Amino acid sequence: MLAGGELRPPADYDERWLWGAALAVAAVVVYYVVVLWLTRSGRRTDTDDSPTSAGHLSLAGDLDALEAAFKRGSLNAREASQRLSRRLRAQIGHITDVPAETMTLAQLRLVVAQKAAAPGAGAANGTGGAMSQVPVLVAAIEMIYPAAFAPAAEADEQRFVGAMRLARQVSA
Structure with missing residues (x-):
């Protein structure tokens, strides 16, 4: 409806703009859903047969499996040291x-010393007696700490064996 040439009808936009905007909004929504799904807490990404995987129930069983893998040669000293460190750290975290x-070794020593010195250490989570195991576990980690980061050829098998011996004191 034109009134003396002053009014003009609304401009027609191509439908492609509407669909483009709708697809852009949908892409943003999909992006956020994917990011939230992939970064949700409690997600395990390692499915190997490491001593900390769900199939292993006890520290003693984990140590047996790790030692057997080391003896048959499927793990070198470095890999065995890393897995032992991971399992011992999981045990310390549980206790x-x-x-x-x-944590780094220095952080671990500091926090564990603070936890041990705290009044009622271990009583809050029912691990009062288990708290006495923690210094032995930390000592085992200290023993293998250099080997876990050394090149595979330089990893010291004796350190691993000594750390395994210390860890077995706790699991016995």
């Missing part, structure tokens, strides 16, 4: 409720 798996 003390500290994130031992992600």
Whole structure:
């Protein structure tokens, strides 16, 4: 409806713009869903037969499996040291409720010493007697710490064997 040439009808936009905008919004929504799904907590990405996987129930059983893999040669000293460290750290984390798996050795020593010195250490999570195992586990980690980071050829088998011996004191 034109009134003396002053009014003009609305401009017609091509439908492709509408579909393009709808697809862009849908792409953003899909992106956020995928990111949230892939980064949800509690997701395990390692499905190997490491001593910390779900199939292993006890520290003693884990140590047996690790030692057997080392003896038959499927793990070199470095890999065995890394897996032993991971398993011992998981045990320390279970006993003390500290994130031992992600700590350096110096941080682990400090936090464990603080936990041990705290009044009622271990009583909060029912691990009072188990708290006495933690210094032995930390000592075993200290023993294999250099080997876990050494090149495969330089990893010391004796350190692994000594650390395994210490860890068995706790699991016995």
